[in-house]
Amino acid sequence: MQVPAPLEYVRATSVSDAIGLLERLGEEARIIAGGHSLLPMMKLRLATPEYLIDVNDLHDELSYIRRTGSQLRVGALTRHRELLESEELVEHFPIFRDAERVIADPPVRNRGTLGGALCQADPSEDLSSVCTTLNASCVIRGSAGERVVTMEEFYRGPYETAVGPAEMLTEVRIPIRRGGSNAYAKVDRRAGDWAVTAAGAALWLDGGADGVIADARVGLAAVGPSTTGIPAISAALQGRPPSAEAFAEAGRIAAESCSPTTDGRGTEAYKRHLAGELTRRTLATAYQRIQEREVLG
Amino acid sequence: MQVSMTVNGEPVVSDVEPRLLLVHYLRDVLGLTGTHWGCDTSNCGACVVLLDGEPVKSCTVLTPMAGGHEVRTVESLEQDGYLDPVQQGFIECHGLQCGFCTPGMLMSARALLDANPKPTDDDVREAISGQICRCTGYRSIVRSVQWAAEHPDPVPAPEPAWPAGTVGGLS
Numbered sequence: 001m002q003v004p005a006p007l008e009y010v011r012a013t014s015v016s017d018a019i020g021l022l023e024r025l026g027e028e029a030r031i032i033a034g035g036h037s038l039l040p041m042m043k044l045r046l047a048t049p050e051y052l053i054d055v056n057d058l059h060d061e062l063s064y065i066r067r068t069g070s071q072l073r074v075g076a077l078t079r080h081r082e083l084l085e086s087e088e089l090v091e092h093f094p095i096f097r098d099a100e101r102v103i104a105d106p107p108v109r110n111r112g113t114l115g116g117a118l119c120q121a122d123p124s125e126d127l128s129s130v131c132t133t134l135n136a137s138c139v140i141r142g143s144a145g146e147r148v149v150t151m152e153e154f155y156r157g158p159y160e161t162a163v164g165p166a167e168m169l170t171e172v173r174i175p176i177r178r179g180g181s182n183a184y185a186k187v188d189r190r191a192g193d194w195a196v197t198a199a200g201a202a203l204w205l206d207g208g209a210d211g212v213i214a215d216a217r218v219g220l221a222a223v224g225p226s227t228t229g230i231p232a233i234s235a236a237l238q239g240r241p242p243s244a245e246a247f248a249e250a251g252r253i254a255a256e257s258c259s260p261t262t263d264g265r266g267t268e269a270y271k272r273h274l275a276g277e278l279t280r281r282t283l284a285t286a287y288q289r290i291q292e293r294e295v296l297g
Numbered sequence: 298m299q300v301s302m303t304v305n306g307e308p309v310v311s312d313v314e315p316r317l318l319l320v321h322y323l324r325d326v327l328g329l330t331g332t333h334w335g336c337d338t339s340n341c342g343a344c345v346v347l348l349d350g351e352p353v354k355s356c357t358v359l360t361p362m363a364g365g366h367e368v369r370t371v372e373s374l375e376q377d378g379y380l381d382p383v384q385q386g387f388i389e390c391h392g393l394q395c396g397f398c399t400p401g402m403l404m405s406a407r408a409l410l411d412a413n414p415k416p417t418d419d420d421v422r423e424a425i426s427g428q429i430c431r432c433t434g435y436r437s438i439v440r441s442v443q444w445a446a447e448h449p450d451p452v453p454a455p456e457p458a459w460p461a462g463t464v465g466g467l468s
Contacts, residue, residue: 001321002337009298009315009361032362039357040338052315054362081351105427107345107352107405191426 004042011054015062015170018055019143022166025051031168032056033077034111036104037120055168062115062170065089072174076115080104083114083127092176093134094289095200098184099126105192115169118154121161124194124222128155130184131172132229133200133219138162139171148173155226179214180204181293183285185278186221189265195222196265197274199254201282205242209291213237216283218250222265223258223275230257233279242287251280300364304329305373311360319355319363320344323370331371331400335429342428345401346370352405354427371400374407379451383407383442392441394432401428406442415446 012018012031022029030049032038033056041047055062055077062077065086072092074083083089084100103109103126117127118138131138132151140147140163154162163169186198198221206214216237218230233250240246255276262268301310304327311326323329323346335343337356344355347369374381383406386392393399402425409416409424416424421442422435430438 003318003321004316004359006314007316009359011361032359035359035362036339036357039359043337052359056362104339105342106424107342107354107427108339108357110348110351110353111358 002043004039005045005048007042007049008051009054010051011057013057015058015141015168016143018053018058018168019141019166021051021053022168023143025053027165029053029165031119033113033116034079035116036108036112037116037122067176070176072176074114074172074174076113076118076169076171078114080109080112080114080117081106084109093130093174093182095130095133095182095184095202096127099130099186099198099200102126102186102188102192108192114172118172119161119163119169121155121157121159121226122194123158123224123226124198125227126184126186126195126198126221128227129198129200129219129221131174131219132227133182133184133202133217134174135202135217135229136172136174138169139173140164140167141170142167146170151227152229158225177204177215179206179208179211179290181286181289183282183289185282185285187274187278194265197222197260197271197278199275199278199282201279201286203242203283203286203290205287205290209287209294212239212241213246216250218254218279218283220254220258220275220279223260223271225259228258230254230279232257244284247280247283247287250283251276254279298361300361302363302365303367305368305370313360315359315361317360319346319358319360319368322360322363323355323368329370329372333397333400335397340429341398342401342405342425343398345404345428347404347408350408350411352408352424352427369404369407371403374403375454376451378454380454381407381451382445382448383410385448385452386441386443386445387438389444390441391437392434394430394434398428398430402430402438406445409442410446410449414449416442418443 028050032052062075064075090097138154182202184200186195200219202217204214205211218233221227255272260271333343335341339357346355421439
């Protein structure tokens with residue numbers, strides 16, 4: 001029987017209450033939201049927090065998807081299921097629905113949260129890759145106030161983020177840019193499993209579907225110590241017309257730029273192949289979505 | 298710590314260790330052993346119960362996290378001598394073989410039909426995609442849920458095959 005080590009449990013009544021509790025209880029306290037990353041780690045004694053601060057009662061405060069100017073703001077406690085079902089999110093970022101469809105399974109998606117997924121900082125975690133692809137930024141709150149960090153700053157390494165011991169991630173902000181679309185694809189061994197390799201791609205064109213590539217971003221999962229963006233792809237594609245050749249070149253860059261390791265899920269060479277192929281496919285899907293949107297008007 | 302919640306419509310209050318998982322609380326403290334405890338790793342879905350109407354894997358929920366909420370287990374499906382249509386569907390369409398995954402499957406099916414009374418086969422497969430039937434009877438399970446969708450009224454429970462208090466006809 002797998003059970004967590006003994007612990008004390010307390011419920012937070014607000015974000016400031018949660019931060020106050022983190023300050024008072026010290027580094028042995030952890031926030032628990034959906035719990036579907038933290039509890040399995042606690043059962044295996046990979047994590048042994050002495051105090052758990054349950055933030056599920058903050059759903060009203062921290063669960064939302066709202067547009068503010070040229071940003072979409074998503075509350076950290078927004079659950080996978082809410083992300084999957086949000087029409088507002090899919091309108092701008094179909095990449096989220098692509099990813100959510102292959103994250104775990106419905107009962108797990110009913111509990112797990114965006115903030116929990118990002119703070120887990122698993123190198124093969126899907127939403128981290130999505131947020132990297134979309135150039136999202138993370139709002140981290142502590143008693144001294146808020147700070148906003150990029151995804152590159154957010155990840156310090158595997159299972160390690162910029163969120164301090166007395167801070168919490170409260171919101172993810174995603175820039176909304178015209179003329180683009182995006183997509184996500186992953187290869188896993190069985191339904192709902194961690195990725196062998198996964199890729200997200202976002203593409204923006206100048207002057208409609210017949211125009212040239214204004215910008216392209218690719219985020220990879222499970223092929224390095226953290227989910228990684230590939231800036232070299234943006235540099236290589238900018239100003240070129242979207243084409244199979246351009247996307248294939250992006251795939252070659254992705255395969256060369258990542259740093260997978262051989263493990264039970266596959267060899268290094270196989271994962272490099274997947275990184276290239278999934279990059280090519282997701283860029284092509286993103287381009288197809290731009291074209292379809294123009295046809296639909 | 299003291300935890301209170303509603304289980305199958307009844308308020309319950311218990312003094313539990315905060316680390317107690319909901320599946321063990323239901324089985325060992327409340328004696329509701331219909332919820333099965335399988336893989337312990339959120340994979341197999343045998344422990345699925347409804348938390349505020351939504352399927353969750355009760356091996357990955359701490360009991361205090363369910364405090365103040367409504368839990369529904371497989372024991373709630375039969376009411377006053379009437380079977381839930383999903384139960385009858387599993388009887389009609391051979392939806393169970395060994396039966397281990399069945400409580401979780403029934404609860405996922407109930408939640409699906411509550412939200413979507415006319416699911417497609419794909420909807421059913423998606424709804425049970427977090428649950429493993431090691432007898433691999435998925436086709437029968439999908440048919441069972443579709444039977445329930447076509448027959449939404451509760452069904453009188455069958456007479457027991459042998460008298461209460463006996464096992465296999467032997468007292």
